[in-house]
Amino acid sequence: MEPILYARNAVKRYGRVVALDHCDFDLYPGEVLGVIGDNGAGKSTLIKALSGAIQLDTGDIHFETKKMHFSNPLEARSAGIETVYQNLALSPALSISDNMFLGREIRRKGLMGKLFCKLDHAEMERQSKQMLADLGLLTIQNIGQTVETLSGGQRQGIAVARATAFGSRVIIMDEPTAALGVKESRRVLDLIKDVRERGISIVLISHNMPHVFEVADRIHIHRLGKRLCVIDPKEYEMSEAVAMMTGAMKPKDSGDVAE
Amino acid sequence: MSISEEKGLGLDPTAEEVSAFIEEETLSDRVRLWLRQTPAAVPLVVLLCSLAIFGLLLGGKFFSPFALTLILQQVAIVGIVALAQSLVILTAGIDLSVGAIMVFSSVIMGQFTFRYGLPPEISLICGLAAGTLMGAINGVLVAIMRLPPFIVTLGTWQIFLASNFIYSANETIRGADIAERAPIFQFMGNKFKIYGAVFTYGVILMIVLAIILAYVLRHTAWGRHVYAVGDDPDAAELSGVRTKRVLISVYMLSGFTGATAGWVLVGRIGSVSPTSGQFANIEAITAVVIGGISLFGGRGSILGALCGALIVGVFSLGLRMIGTDPQWTYLLIGLLIIVAVALDQWIRKVAV
Numbered sequence: 001m002e003p004i005l006y007a008r009n010a011v012k013r014y015g016r017v018v019a020l021d022h023c024d025f026d027l028y029p030g031e032v033l034g035v036i037g038d039n040g041a042g043k044s045t046l047i048k049a050l051s052g053a054i055q056l057d058t059g060d061i062h063f064e065t066k067k068m069h070f071s072n073p074l075e076a077r078s079a080g081i082e083t084v085y086q087n088l089a090l091s092p093a094l095s096i097s098d099n100m101f102l103g104r105e106i107r108r109k110g111l112m113g114k115l116f117c118k119l120d121h122a123e124m125e126r127q128s129k130q131m132l133a134d135l136g137l138l139t140i141q142n143i144g145q146t147v148e149t150l151s152g153g154q155r156q157g158i159a160v161a162r163a164t165a166f167g168s169r170v171i172i173m174d175e176p177t178a179a180l181g182v183k184e185s186r187r188v189l190d191l192i193k194d195v196r197e198r199g200i201s202i203v204l205i206s207h208n209m210p211h212v213f214e215v216a217d218r219i220h221i222h223r224l225g226k227r228l229c230v231i232d233p234k235e236y237e238m239s240e241a242v243a244m245m246t247g248a249m250k251p252k253d254s255g256d257v258a259e
Numbered sequence: 260m261s262i263s264e265e266k267g268l269g270l271d272p273t274a275e276e277v278s279a280f281i282e283e284e285t286l287s288d289r290v291r292l293w294l295r296q297t298p299a300a301v302p303l304v305v306l307l308c309s310l311a312i313f314g315l316l317l318g319g320k321f322f323s324p325f326a327l328t329l330i331l332q333q334v335a336i337v338g339i340v341a342l343a344q345s346l347v348i349l350t351a352g353i354d355l356s357v358g359a360i361m362v363f364s365s366v367i368m369g370q371f372t373f374r375y376g377l378p379p380e381i382s383l384i385c386g387l388a389a390g391t392l393m394g395a396i397n398g399v400l401v402a403i404m405r406l407p408p409f410i411v412t413l414g415t416w417q418i419f420l421a422s423n424f425i426y427s428a429n430e431t432i433r434g435a436d437i438a439e440r441a442p443i444f445q446f447m448g449n450k451f452k453i454y455g456a457v458f459t460y461g462v463i464l465m466i467v468l469a470i471i472l473a474y475v476l477r478h479t480a481w482g483r484h485v486y487a488v489g490d491d492p493d494a495a496e497l498s499g500v501r502t503k504r505v506l507i508s509v510y511m512l513s514g515f516t517g518a519t520a521g522w523v524l525v526g527r528i529g530s531v532s533p534t535s536g537q538f539a540n541i542e543a544i545t546a547v548v549i550g551g552i553s554l555f556g557g558r559g560s561i562l563g564a565l566c567g568a569l570i571v572g573v574f575s576l577g578l579r580m581i582g583t584d585p586q587w588t589y590l591l592i593g594l595l596i597i598v599a600v601a602l603d604q605w606i607r608k609v610a611v
Contacts, residue, residue: 022316038332073497073499074499077499085497087493087494088494089493089494089495089498090491090498091486091487091491091494091498091557092490092491092496093295093486093490094483094486094487094490095559098483098487099498100500102483102484102487102495102499103484103498103499103500104499105480105483106481116474116478116479117479117480118478118535119477119478119479119480119483121478146295146296148295149292169273190507218302239483253491
C-alpha cells in the first residue's frame with residue numbers, strides 16, 4: 001500500500017540547531033500513527049512542516065502521490081490536511097457555529113447574500129449541529145453559545161469536528177489530551193477511533209504513552225531530529241518504547257524500520 | 260483552556276447537550292454570562308437611567324424634543340469618531356490618530372476647493388479618500404510591520420496633525436466663503452424639524468453609519484473575522500482568517516469613517532479650521548469604553564459605543580442645564596470610565 005502522506009530527507013535548521021536531520025515520515029491511509037519522542041526531538045517541527053506552518057530547508061513532502069509545497073496552513077488545509085492545534089485555534093468569544101465555519105462562512109442565497117454579503121446563520125448552525133451529531137458529539141442544545149462556556153473536552157470536540165467536517169483526508173492532532181481530565185480524554189480517544197472509522201488518517205502526537213498505545217496502529221519514534229524506528233504497539237511494551245525514545249535501548253531490526 | 264479539567268463533566272455519552280453547564284452556577288455567573296453575550300446592556304441601562312435622573316431633576320426643560328435632539332447634535336461628531344474607534348478597539352488595537360485624520364481630511368476638502376479650485380464634490384471625495392489612505396498607513400504599520408497600535412497611532416497622530424497645520428498654513432476657511440462657494444461642505448450641519456425635534460444631517464449620518472456597521476459586524480464574514488482577530492489573532496490565523504487583510508481593512512474603514520466625521524465637523528462649526536476637534540480621539544475612546552467595548556478586543560457592540568457617546572452627551576447637557584461647574588461633568592465621566600473598565604474585567608473573567 002502506498003502512503004497517503006510521506007516525507008523524505010526532511011531537513012530544517014534554526015540557526016545552528018538542526019531540528020530535522022534527514023528525517024523520513026510515512027502515514028498510510030486509514031491508520032492512526034502515533035508520534036512520540038522526547039522534548040526537543042523535533043516532533044513539533046516535523047508536524048509543522050507537514051501542516052504547512054513552516055517550510056523545509058531541503059527534502060520533500062508528498063501527499064496523495066503529488067509533491068507538495070505548502071507555504072501556509074491554509075494551503076495544506078485546502079489540500080486536505082487539517083491540524084488540530086494544542087491551543088485548538090478557537091475564538092472563545094464567538095459561538096460554536098461561528099467557530100466551525102470561521103474562514104469558510106456560508107452566505108445567504110440570492111440578493112442579500114450576493115449584494116450585502118449576508119451570512120446564513122441558520123444554515124451554518126444547522127450544519128454545525130449535523131457535524132457534531134455525526135461524530136456522536138451529542139445533540140447540541142444551543143449551538144449559538146460561545147466557546148468559552150464549554151469545557152476543555154467539549155472544545156476539543158468542536159476542534160476535531162471542524163477538522164473532520166470539510167472533506168479532509170488527514171488530521172494531525174497535537175497533544176489532544178494534554179489539558180484534559182480522565183473522562184474527557186476517554187471521550188477524545190473514542191472520537192479518534194470514530195474518525196478513523198470514516199477512513200481519515202490521523203497523526204497523533206502525544207506524551208501520554210497509554211493513550212498512544214491504545215489508539216495507534218503504528219508508532220513513529222522520533223529521536224534527535226529523525227525517525228528512529230516505527231513499531232507496532234502490539235509487539236512492544238510501553239517501557240521499551242520509552243527506552244528507545246530516550247536512547248536507552250537500540251531498536252530491533254524489522255521490515256518497518258527506516259534506515 | 261481547561262477550565263473544568265477536574266470536573267470531567269459534559270463528556271458523559273448519555274448527556275443530552277454539549278452545553279451541560281456546570282451545576283454550581285451562581286447568580287453572579289449567570290449575570291456575567293448574560294452580560295458577556297449582550298455587551299450593550301449595561302451602557303443602555305446607564306443611558307436610560309441618566310436620562311431618567313436628569314428628567315426628574317430638570318423636568319420638561321430637559322425632556323423636550325428640542326433638548327433631547329440637541330444632545331444628538333452635540334454628540335454627532337464624537338459619535339461617528341467613536342464608531343471608527345470601535346472597529347479598531349474590537350481588534351484589540353487603538354487609534355489615537357482618528358481625530359487628527361478627521362481634522363486633516365476636512366482641511367483637505369476645504370483647501371482642494373479654495374486653493375486649487377476643484378469642484379467641491381470632487382474635493383469631498385478627495386478628503387474621504389485621504390482619510391482612508393491615512394487609515395491604510397496605520398493598518399500597514401500595525402499588520403505588516405507588526406508594531407503596537409498604540410505606538411503607531413501615537414506617531415501618526417502627531418504626523419497627521421502636524422501635516423494638517425503645515426499644509427493649511429494654520430489658515431481657517433471662513434464660513435461665509437464656504438456657504439457661497441461650496442455649500443456641500445456645510446450640508447451635514449443643515450437642520451430640519453419634526454415637531455420641535457431638531458435634526459441635522461450629521462445626526463442622520465451617524466445613525467445610518469451605526470446601522471451599517473452593526474449589520475456588517477453581525478452579518479458578514481468580515482465582521483465575524485474582526486471579532487475573531489480581536490479575540491485571539493493566532494487562533495484566527497490558524498482557522499483560516501487572513502488576519503493582516505482584516506486588520507488593514509479595519510484601519511482603512513476607521514480612517515474613512517473619521518473623514519466623514521470631518522465632513523460633519525465642517526457642518527457643525529461652519530468653517531474649515533485646522534485647530535478644531537482637538538480632543539475628538541480621547542472623547543471617542545471615552546465613549547467606546549463607557550459603551551462597554553473591551554480594550555482587550557473581541558467583545559462589544561456598535562450599539563454600545565453609540566450609547567457611550569450619548570451618555571457623555573446626556574451628562575454634559577444635563578449638568579450644564581442644572582448649572583453646575585462644568586468640571587463636574589469631567590469628574591463623573593472619569594468615574595464612569597473606571598467603572599466601565601472594572602465591569603469589563605469582571606465580565607471577562609473566565610469562570611463559567
